[in-house]
Amino acid sequence: MRTTPPGTRGAVLFDFGGVLTTSVLAAFEQLGSDLGCDPRLPLRLLAGDRASGALLVAHEEGRIGELQFEQGFAERLRAHGVDIDPARPGIVRRIQSALEPDRAMVDLVARVRAAGYRVGLLSNSLGDDCYAGFDLPAMFDAVTISAEVGVRKPARRAYEIACERLGVRPQDAVMVDDLQQNITAAERAGLAGIVHTHAPATAAALKSVLDPRAQREGPGTPEPTG
Structure with missing residues (x-):
């Protein structure tokens, strides 16, 4: 797996199912x-x-x-x-x-964004209305959904489109996903990768890899909770 120097990334892409929801x-x-x-x-x-x-x-x-x-x-x-x-x-x-929102992860997205980092969604969609109950445009700076762009993870182009929409280079972004194959593909595309298991571990990993210098004006880097 690619080793990412600590404190070098300025934007985060989050998966949806299994990250913002239960497994x-x-x-x-x-x-x-x-x-x-x-x-x-x-x-x-x-x-x-x-x-x-x-x-x-x-x-x-x-x-x-x-x-x-x-x-x-x-x-x-x-x-x-x-x-x-x-x-x-x-x-x-x-x-x-069978899926429920993971409130701790929804809160983490908000805290990362409030800390001044750009945040985006990159999701392989399942169902015609799988994001019901989530105000995605309010939560994220950019939203990339596979059915809308015609390409899905782990295709390299999916990560490139998500970064383009977020206005960052892959080398400046982190991907948070619950599936190892999607993280492996993200790292091949130049992103840093975090395999999500639970909110406190993901928050700690993000704190390690995000660059404080990349912050917009905000209250500070996200702290682990839980």
């Missing part, structure tokens, strides 16, 4: 439990079944909508023995119902 991976496992199958089956299909993975990529890149993704994925689940109605599967709604 998406846990929500997929809950979906499997609700469907009465191996809780790991939905994630296993998305990671290892070519047809399922292609559906997810097409949906996250905005080439198919929520219903088309759900119907296709329901067929893949049925092919693996899951009793689910392919016409009205409700998969995305079930996943979203």
Whole structure:
């Protein structure tokens, strides 16, 4: 993994699901439990079944909508023995119902921004209304959503677009994401990376890597809480 010198970055990109919310991976496992199958089956299909993975990529890149993704994925689940109605599967709604805002991380975003750093969102979208309840334009200086720009993490171009919208170079930014593969890709694109597990650890990591000289006028660098 790339080693980032301490105190050298001036902007932060945050992921959404699993960072500003509770775990998406846990929500997929809950979906499997609700469907009465191996809780790991939905994630296993998305990671290892070519047809399922292609559906997810097409949906996250905005080439198919929520219903088309759900119907296709329901067929893949049925092919693996899951009793689910392919016409009205409700998969995305079930996943979203298992997610809750992580208030400590929402607060951390606000504190980092108040400290004078530019903050942006870079998110692979799942569902046609997956950001309900979050006022993203009020929270962030720039918002980059995969379905709107037609490219998803871990593609290098996704990080480049997010940095362009934020008005910073990749070499000046930090990516906070709950998935190691997305952090590895961010580091290859020139960003620093923080694998998010919980708010206090992420706050401490950001305090280490952010450059105090990059602050706009604000109350100071974010302090770990929790």
